[in-house]
Amino acid sequence: MCSVDPPGCRDIDDALSCRAIDFFDGDRTKPRAFELGVHIADVTSFLKPNTAMDDEARRRGTTTYLVNRRLDMLPKPLTEDICSLRGGTERLTFSVFFRFDALTGFPVDGVPPRFTKAVIKSDAALTYQEAQTMMDDPSDRGDLANDLRNINRCAKALRARRVAAGALSLASPEVKFELDKTTADPLDVGMYVTREANRMVEEMMLLANVASAEAILKAFPSQAMLRRHPAPAPRMFDPLLKSCAAAGVKMDVSSSKALADSLDDATRPGDEYFNTLLRIVATRCMSQAAYCVSGAARASSGKGSGPSGGGGASGSSLSHYGLAAPLYTHFTSPIRRYADVVVHRLLNAALGLEPLDA
Secondary structure, three states: OEEEEOOOOOOOOEEEEEEEEEEHHHOOOOEEEEEEEEEEEOHHHOOOOOOHHHHHHHHHOEOEEOOOOEEOOOOHHHHHHHOOOOEOOEEEEEEEEEEEEOOOOOEOOOOOOEEEEEEEEEOEEEEHHHHHHHHHOOOOOOHHHHHHHHHHHHHHHHHHHHHHHOOOOOOOOOEEEEEOOOOOOEEEEEEOOOOHHHHHHHHHHHHHHHHHHHHHHHHOOOOOEEEEEOOOOHHHHHHHHHHHHHOOOOOOOOOHHHHHHHHHHOOOOOOHHHHHHHHHHHHHOOOOOEEEEHHHHHHHOOOOOOOOOHHHHOOOOOOEOOOOEOOOOOOOOOOOEHHHHHHHHHHHHHOOOOOOOO
16 A cells, blocks of 8 residues: 655645455466555544634635645645655545456446545555656566556556546646745746656546545435536637648547547647647637536536436536546545545545534
């Protein structure tokens, strides 16, 4: 078990674990299935409703990250110590476990995610570069390196399935600045490098967020806090279509799947500037993702309250266009985002740990 974050991260929200739970013919070198755990800092055990700290966190809404500092949503003792999932230190978590087929890398059908409160002791707090180095080193056969490779293999399968379903891969270039330690003057600027380890963590967080959305909607059909992303209106694609026409590129925007395929087909080998620019233009055509309450969102779209199970959530009023997901919410960053705190409280109530109105 370990966390994987950017260098210098002190407010560690999440950690990942992997263990083999079934084997072919009893051979422990040939796993049949994995139990993958996504462990999230249990902020709600310390941040109680109707307290001064909760009122202030709700007012701030999120931690704001600047080039050389951050403005925390919660007090520093919570963000950097009590809740932060440091390596080698016992911490409280809200964990969700998934069973994965070791051969296909996909979650096992018919085995729902399991949510539970837990106490974990992370083996290490790794940077993306450190995790990538461990995965890429064939001589490293340690338990942690093998676990990371297994998680990464499952993450690749999940990503391929999302892309096949129409999930968009849009451009959001990030830059990083090197500052003078004394004067804080900028010394250099460069592009942020995204590694396979980054995408591994991203896929696991997306998986946990989708599972959380399904769980709270099933428990509270009219009160679930979700993150929806409406499909863009056709007119919003005009800048993209005009740009593509000028470049001699055909673009189908009839669905997220059609758009994703068109962007892939338009890729020019060796022309990274064009490829990135095209996806930047596509990104700017998107509608704004927003939080919603399930009952109100359905009512406003004329769908009514709908069935109580997660299966009734596939309507466009609750779906996430960019991720091609019928349901989505935010569960994985309660240290820095108040929406996740609300989702944790809904899950607490769904598990019978706290009343919903607490």
